Amino acid sequence: SQNSLSPSRKPSKSGSSKGGKLILKTAKGTRDYHxxxxxxxxxxxxxxxxxxxxxxxxxxxxxxxxxxxxxxxxxxxxxxxxxxxxxxxxxxxxxxxxxxxxxxxxxxxxxxxxxxxxxxxxxxxxxxxxxxxxxxxxxxxxxxxxxxxxxxxxxxxxxxxxxxxxxxxxxxxxxxxxxxxxxxxxxxxxxxxxxxxxxxxxxxxxxxxxxxxxxxxxxxxxxxxxxxxxxxxxxxxxxxxxxxxxxxxxxxxxxxxxxxxxxxxxxxxxxxxxxxxxxxxxxxxxxxxxxxxxxxxxxxxxxxxxxxxxxxxxxxxxxxxxxxxxxxxxxxxxxxxxxxxxxxxxxxxxxxxxxxxxxxxxxxxxxxxxxxxxxxxxxxxxxQDRKLRSRLTSVYVAGVCKGMLHHRLTLCALLHEAEISAETSRKINPKFLTQLQYAEENGIPLVVTIGDSEVSEGVVNVRNTSTRQEEKVPRDQLIQHLKQLLPQL
Amino acid sequence: SQNSLSPSRKPSKSGSSKGGKLILKTAKGTRDYHxxxxxxxxxxxxxxxxxxxxxxxxxxxxxxxxxxxxxxxxxxxxxxxxxxxxxxxxxxxxxxxxxxxxxxxxxxxxxxxxxxxxxxxxxxxxxxxxxxxxxxxxxxxxxxxxxxxxxxxxxxxxxxxxxxxxxxxxxxxxxxxxxxxxxxxxxxxxxxxxxxxxxxxxxxxxxxxxxxxxxxxxxxxxxxxxxxxxxxxxxxxxxxxxxxxxxxxxxxxxxxxxxxxxxxxxxxxxxxxxxxxxxxxxxxxxxxxxxxxxxxxxxxxxxxxxxxxxxxxxxxxxxxxxxxxxxxxxxxxxxxxxxxxxxxxxxxxxxxxxxxxxxxxxxxxxxxxxxxxxxxxxxxxxxQDRKLRSRLTSVYVAGVCKGMLHHRLTLCALLHEAEISAETSRKINPKFLTQLQYAEENGIPLVVTIGDSEVSEGVVNVRNTSTRQEEKVPRDQLIQHLKQLLPQL
Incomplete structure (x- = not known):
């Protein structure tokens, strides 16, 4: 090739040095899209x-x-x-x-x-x-x-x-x-x-x-x-x-x-x-x-x-x-x-x-x-100080107290089955506030929260992330409730 | 480069011959997507x-x-x-x-x-x-x-x-x-x-x-x-x-x-x-x-x-x-x-x-x-003998007789303004049957046809490509009519 004898062939210019230290970058003139x-x-x-x-x-x-x-x-x-x-x-x-x-x-x-x-x-x-x-x-x-x-x-x-x-x-x-x-x-x-x-x-x-x-x-x-x-x-x-x-x-x-x-x-x-x-x-x-x-x-x-x-x-x-x-x-x-x-x-x-x-x-x-x-x-x-949402999640499922993982996973499966996009924490016992914060930071409009008392009553709380208002919804009416609510948000 | 002296470097293998005859192909192992x-x-x-x-x-x-x-x-x-x-x-x-x-x-x-x-x-x-x-x-x-x-x-x-x-x-x-x-x-x-x-x-x-x-x-x-x-x-x-x-x-x-x-x-x-x-x-x-x-x-x-x-x-x-x-x-x-x-x-x-x-x-x-x-x-x-439509046109605008180009272009602009996808022939005086055939071959569900009599009456015909049924629609009601009709097709 044309330039095979040019000094630019040195490994130091090719993104790394022999010492094993990799220069972490994309190729010149290219970029990642976030x-x-x-x-x-x-x-x-x-x-x-x-x-x-x-x-x-x-x-x-x-x-x-x-x-x-x-x-x-x-x-x-x-x-x-x-x-x-x-x-x-x-x-x-x-x-x-x-x-x-x-x-x-x-x-x-x-x-x-x-x-x-x-x-x-x-x-x-x-x-x-x-x-x-x-x-x-x-x-x-x-x-x-x-x-x-x-x-x-x-x-x-x-x-x-x-x-x-x-x-x-x-x-x-x-x-x-x-x-x-x-x-x-x-x-x-x-x-x-x-x-x-x-x-x-x-x-x-x-x-x-x-x-x-x-x-x-x-x-x-x-x-x-x-x-x-x-x-x-x-x-x-x-x-x-x-x-x-x-x-x-x-x-x-x-x-x-x-x-x-x-x-x-x-x-x-x-x-x-x-x-x-x-x-x-x-x-x-x-x-x-x-x-x-x-x-x-x-x-x-x-x-x-x-x-x-x-x-x-x-x-x-x-x-x-x-x-x-x-x-x-x-x-x-x-x-x-x-x-x-x-x-x-x-x-x-x-x-x-x-x-x-x-x-x-x-x-x-x-x-x-x-x-x-x-x-x-x-x-x-x-x-305009606006941001487009890069994730399209509609509902975040949050546990109010410890031991809610099984309920959270079951609720996620239920929501996905109804084609409602839903995430929950990938930790067994995440802190309640951390979960709410995640929903806020990522612009997820609704949070479904569940704790021991909700489990025993057969309900969940549906929380509006921006107004912070909550309402109790029976579990068997959750999908119907969300399908009505989400298009309005 | 490693192979610069290998016989594979010959132009005849690189997709062309010196004679100027280009072998028209994509690179080995690649293809165009139609x-x-x-x-x-x-x-x-x-x-x-x-x-x-x-x-x-x-x-x-x-x-x-x-x-x-x-x-x-x-x-x-x-x-x-x-x-x-x-x-x-x-x-x-x-x-x-x-x-x-x-x-x-x-x-x-x-x-x-x-x-x-x-x-x-x-x-x-x-x-x-x-x-x-x-x-x-x-x-x-x-x-x-x-x-x-x-x-x-x-x-x-x-x-x-x-x-x-x-x-x-x-x-x-x-x-x-x-x-x-x-x-x-x-x-x-x-x-x-x-x-x-x-x-x-x-x-x-x-x-x-x-x-x-x-x-x-x-x-x-x-x-x-x-x-x-x-x-x-x-x-x-x-x-x-x-x-x-x-x-x-x-x-x-x-x-x-x-x-x-x-x-x-x-x-x-x-x-x-x-x-x-x-x-x-x-x-x-x-x-x-x-x-x-x-x-x-x-x-x-x-x-x-x-x-x-x-x-x-x-x-x-x-x-x-x-x-x-x-x-x-x-x-x-x-x-x-x-x-x-x-x-x-x-x-x-x-x-x-x-x-x-x-x-x-x-x-x-x-x-x-x-x-x-x-x-x-x-x-x-x-x-299943099914084809997905590769073009998404909803309406084809066809001239029944010669001299309809201006009307066809105006109708296309009207439809686009209403966000209805519409095509018309890029010939000044295309044959009527050629136009209908195009709509059929490309699965365009509706054809709006216009001729001298339609112009003088201030109407157009809306033809259903699959049933071949036509109905007269006043020009000023066309958009409303199509907006009702299209979701049903």
């Missing part, structure tokens, strides 16, 4: 999934690693961030870098003509992420894609509807969905005098406008990418434009663009998109933005990115660190620029790269920056 | 999770890879099955082999005193699995564990209760939960004259009794493991025993065992376990079985394994293939022997292996052979 975090994740996933199901999407899952070859040539210079598995004899394998390329492989391999699928899973990038800003080497992606030959802009409009519905259901406040079109961009580049072989690299430069000033981007175009100053300045006039139908009208009649076929085709598609999204009631937050370019090479049509309005994003997430080199593409797929929580577009040629007969299936999709959405929800809960 | 399979998985997971939540368990997640060091020395000779990541500079990493060792690392690292957690995730073993029998290199494990210092047998009984509840809720028919105790086994080995240094290797031999005859196991003990014939024959008398309290009574008074401290301690704990599981109403299918040994070294107390009764396991899963060498441990963790669907036990020392101060946290847990449970559910559905 119960409270998992509870937040569950609610976010559930909301997003219910939007996907609203559109008739099905779920698939692919392996965490692919043949190395499958990923080769898909990610440009960021291929260096791919995790390879060691060659232990057999196939050469790599951990997936995103969910889009495995999806294209899935569609090609299974000879699928059309599918709307979602896939929620972790992807792997050997980056040097700013972990303080919530960026990791192992992180979730949450993708919704429509593959299939359909009529122009109908699946594209549906993807924008999905973004709109997801962000609305997560109650994230104001957001903007920026939209652009690769054909319009290419037409623009052509009309401004960019040589065709520089289209993609100039597109990458434009893509940096979300974080850099036009001055910096212009300098990159001229200095690094060798563009004429006049050409760069012409582009500069366009990339500051945004709007809706008004913008499209301007561009349609623009002297440079009106004779450019690519540009006009892009404009026509965007007009259709505006029309459909209006019918689908998801156009309110849409903005056609000529500075949106998206980093990935494989986009062929409409591209988009959803951005939360400033002040609504938790501080930690907003912080921009320009002094550090960041992987532009990483930011992209993970939800895009600062404040960006979803992104995607049309990629009509990716499936064809896998098909032996080059048969392709047009695709359009969206990827949610789910880790950022988690972080925002966690921050919101914190601000 | 929508219909995902629907089955969802139902199985949901049932299992609801049992875990019944016990107040919380959920955690750990990274898919760990520092190589974390896994080292935990899996004995099966360590060769661990997938290592290539050294690309930095830490040496391996894919997780099970969920137990990462859990112990999690408990130690986070200085947790007690937790009941579940974790459902895929694990990785570079084995040569019998894929026709549903065995893979990447497969799900579904673990429930209780960590913490509690009173004897209370958490252990709870784990048996969880197994009982999960298997009952999945409606798998008759099953047996075999139970044994490592202390009883060790006591037995000692009393029979096994030298102490051979305890673990003799235990491994006993563990093979689920697939091999006593003759074969005896031969292994004497031949490979160098045990005296007389000692082996003494063990042979015990390992054929099984029962409940009756068996424990026999063993308590057995001449060889009655003076053996380990054996008596094990017997006492098992008696307590029988008592608690009886109170928890989960002892009906319990059987103390002296031939149960479990392969993993780290067990220190009660061990158990749940087995479906023959004839209830799908044919494909039952098939036993003695001609091929199998990884015993793999079978174990993945649910154990043929027909086995869950297994686990107490492991009190594993957390201590990670703690710098050797502080340990006693643990007991169970791992469900979830891939087998999926396969059984799929087989059951097939036998």
């Amino acid at each position: 119960p409270a975090e998992m509870a937040v994740r569950r609610t976010v996933f559930d909301k997003i999934k219910s939007v996907f199901h609203m559109h008739g999407a099905v779920e698939i899952e692919t392996p965490v690693f692919e043949l190395k070859e499958v990923l080769t040539g898909k990610y440009g210079e960021d291929s260096k961030l791919i995790y390879d598995l060691e060659d232990q004899g057999g196939e050469l394998l790599s951990l997936r870098y995103d969910l889009t390329v495995p999806f294209a492989r899935y569609v090609a391999q299974n000879k699928i003509d059309n599918i709307s699928r979602y896939h929620i899973a972790r992807v792997y990038r050997r980056d040097n992420p700013a972990i303080t800003r919530g960026r990791y080497r192992e992180f979730y992606q949450c993708d919704f894609d429509i593959a299939g030959a359909y009529d122009l802009m109908l699946p594209d409009a549906e993807c924008l509807q999905v973004i709109h519905q997801v962000l609305a259901s997560l109650d994230l406040g104001l957001f903007t969905i920026k939209v652009n079109h690769r054909k319009l961009l290419d037409g623009l580049f052509g009309a401004c005098g960019v040589p065709i072989e520089k289209f993609r690299s100039i597109c990458s430069a434009v893509d940096k406008l979300d974080k850099s000033s036009w001055c910096e981007v212009r300098a990159e175009m001229i200095g690094e990418k060798g563009l004429d100053e006049a050409v760069a300045d012409r582009i500069g006039e366009y990339v500051k434009l945004n709007g809706k139908q008004d913008l499209l009208n301007t561009l349609k009649n623009d002297d440079r663009l009106k004779t450019n076929e690519d540009a006009q085709a892009g404009i026509e598609e965007l007009e259709l998109l505006l029309q459909y999204t209006s019918l689908l009631q998801c156009d309110a937050n849409l903005l056609i933005d000529m500075s949106l370019a998206r980093g990935l090479d494989y986009y062929t049509g409409v591209i988009y990115e959803a951005i939360l309005q400033e002040g609504q994003v938790p501080q930690q997430q907003q912080e921009s660190d320009n002094s550090k080199k960041k992987s532009k593409k990483d930011e992209e797929d993970d939800g895009g620029t600062v404040g960006s929580v979803a992104g995607g577009g049309r990629y009509d040629n990716l499936v064809g790269m896998f098909d032996p007969k080059k048969r392709t299936v047009p695709c359009v999709g969206v990827s949610f920056g789910i880790e950022r959405l988690f972080a925002i929800q966690e921050r919101k809960l914190k601000l | 929508p219909a399979e995902m629907a089955v998985r969802r139902t199985v997971f949901d049932k299992i999770k609801s049992v875990f939540h019944m016990h107040g368990a919380v959920e955690i997640e750990t990274p898919v890879f760990e520092l190589k060091e974390v896994l080292t020395g935990k899996y004995g000779e099966d360590s060769k099955l661990i997938y290592d990541l290539e050294d690309q500079g930095g830490e040496l990493l391996s894919l997780r082999y099970d969920l137990t060792v990462p859990f112990a690392r999690y408990v130690a690292q986070n200085k947790i005193d007690n937790i009941s957690r579940y974790h459902i995730a895929r694990v990785y073993r570079r084995d040569n699995p019998a894929i026709t029998r549903g065995r893979y290199r990447e497969f799900y494990q579904c673990d429930f564990d209780i960590a913490g210092a509690y009173d004897l047998m209370l958490p252990d009984a709870e784990c048996l209760q969880v197994i009982h509840q999960v298997l009952a809720s999945l409606d798998l028919g008759l099953f047996t939960i075999k139970v044994n105790h490592r202390k009883l086994l060790d006591g037995l080995f000692g009393a029979c004259g096994v030298p102490i240094e051979k305890f673990r290797s003799i235990c491994s031999a006993v563990d093979k009794l689920d697939k091999s005859s006593w003759c074969e196991v005896r031969a292994e003990m004497i031949g490979e493991k160098g045990l005296d014939e007389a000692v082996a024959d003494r063990i042979g008398e015990y390992v054929k025993l099984n029962g409940k309290q009756d068996l424990l009574n026999t063993l308590k008074n057995d001449d060889r065992l009655k003076t053996n401290e380990d054996a008596q301690a094990g017997i006492e704990e098992l008696e307590l376990l029988l008592q608690y599981t009886s109170l928890l109403q989960c002892d009906a299918n319990l059987l103390i079985d002296m031939s149960l040994a479990r392969g993993l070294d780290y067990y220190t107390g009660v061990i158990y394994e749940a087995i479906l009764q023959e004839g209830q396991v799908p044919q494909q899963q039952q098939e036993s293939d003695n001609s091929k060498k199998k990884s015993k441990k793999d079978e174990e963790d993945d649910g154990g022997t043929v027909g086995s669907v869950a297994g686990g036990g107490r492991y009190d020392n594993l957390v201590g292996m990670f703690d710098p101060k050797k502080r340990t946290v006693p643990c007991v847990g169970v791992s469900f052979g979830i891939e087998r449970l999926f396969a059984i559910q799929e087989r059951k559905l097939k036998l």
Whole structure:
């Protein structure tokens, strides 16, 4: 392997020393998810999934690693961030870098003509992420894609509807969905005098406008990418434009663009998109933005990115660190620029790269920056001083005095039989107060208490954890009583 | 890397040839999960999770890879099955082999005193699995564990209760939960004259009794493991025993065992376990079985394994293939022997292996052979000629004639607004019959149809896909009508 002679091979860097002292940590750029975090994740996933199901999407899952070859040539210079598995004899394998390329492989391999699928899973990038800003080497992606030959802009409009519905259901406040079109961009580049072989690299430069000033981007175009100053300045006039139908009208009649076929085709598609999204009631937050370019090479049509309005994003997430080199593409797929929580577009040629007969299936999709959405929800809960319950127990069974273990176990079995979640102490004679405290700390709404006198009377006490009120209930009426009480709590 | 010069490095074996012809496949021993399979998985997971939540368990997640060091020395000779990541500079990493060792690392690292957690995730073993029998290199494990210092047998009984509840809720028919105790086994080995240094290797031999005859196991003990014939024959008398309290009574008074401290301690704990599981109403299918040994070294107390009764396991899963060498441990963790669907036990020392101060946290847990449970559910559905719906759409919006696109999109938006899942064709003018066929094929219960006359009358038709009956509904009453109708379908 490439680095086998590098000093980093020393065991001291591999998480342990020869002395047997294990450094107890997770791998760099990864983390454990604790119960409270998992509870937040569950609610976010559930909301997003219910939007996907609203559109008739099905779920698939692919392996965490692919043949190395499958990923080769898909990610440009960021291929260096791919995790390879060691060659232990057999196939050469790599951990997936995103969910889009495995999806294209899935569609090609299974000879699928059309599918709307979602896939929620972790992807792997050997980056040097700013972990303080919530960026990791192992992180979730949450993708919704429509593959299939359909009529122009109908699946594209549906993807924008999905973004709109997801962000609305997560109650994230104001957001903007920026939209652009690769054909319009290419037409623009052509009309401004960019040589065709520089289209993609100039597109990458434009893509940096979300974080850099036009001055910096212009300098990159001229200095690094060798563009004429006049050409760069012409582009500069366009990339500051945004709007809706008004913008499209301007561009349609623009002297440079009106004779450019690519540009006009892009404009026509965007007009259709505006029309459909209006019918689908998801156009309110849409903005056609000529500075949106998206980093990935494989986009062929409409591209988009959803951005939360400033002040609504938790501080930690907003912080921009320009002094550090960041992987532009990483930011992209993970939800895009600062404040960006979803992104995607049309990629009509990716499936064809896998098909032996080059048969392709047009695709359009969206990827949610789910880790950022988690972080925002966690921050919101914190601000509201709220906690999601990570355990879902309804009833705690407590012994008032010693010798109640058998009664407690029997009661637990009774409650479980009735599908009421119930816990009891795993000690023979726990202290009464310790038990009540456990119920309070864990937000268990009801405590069923039992002591010698309750046993002899054939009753139990049902105690409301928050009001601390108790009432006596005959044992044979306990289930019925709880089934009435619990839905009200 | 080790094999960098081996012929297997040739690109032709890595999934592609230089000619550019990509062999379109997933990595060896892995597979894609299709929508219909995902629907089955969802139902199985949901049932299992609801049992875990019944016990107040919380959920955690750990990274898919760990520092190589974390896994080292935990899996004995099966360590060769661990997938290592290539050294690309930095830490040496391996894919997780099970969920137990990462859990112990999690408990130690986070200085947790007690937790009941579940974790459902895929694990990785570079084995040569019998894929026709549903065995893979990447497969799900579904673990429930209780960590913490509690009173004897209370958490252990709870784990048996969880197994009982999960298997009952999945409606798998008759099953047996075999139970044994490592202390009883060790006591037995000692009393029979096994030298102490051979305890673990003799235990491994006993563990093979689920697939091999006593003759074969005896031969292994004497031949490979160098045990005296007389000692082996003494063990042979015990390992054929099984029962409940009756068996424990026999063993308590057995001449060889009655003076053996380990054996008596094990017997006492098992008696307590029988008592608690009886109170928890989960002892009906319990059987103390002296031939149960479990392969993993780290067990220190009660061990158990749940087995479906023959004839209830799908044919494909039952098939036993003695001609091929199998990884015993793999079978174990993945649910154990043929027909086995869950297994686990107490492991009190594993957390201590990670703690710098050797502080340990006693643990007991169970791992469900979830891939087998999926396969059984799929087989059951097939036998019943039933299909689970992989898409959850309630309403399909169909145009009766051309020119209905705008109306269809508006209706979809209206339905989604009311949280009714709805799809419509992504073609401008789809054929009416094609639309109805789509709804039928995908089990979408209702079709809302609209044509020119409906538009002018301000109505739509609501068609029941299975009865094919239609009724006219005014557009402004559509939502109310569907909300009443859908729960009945």
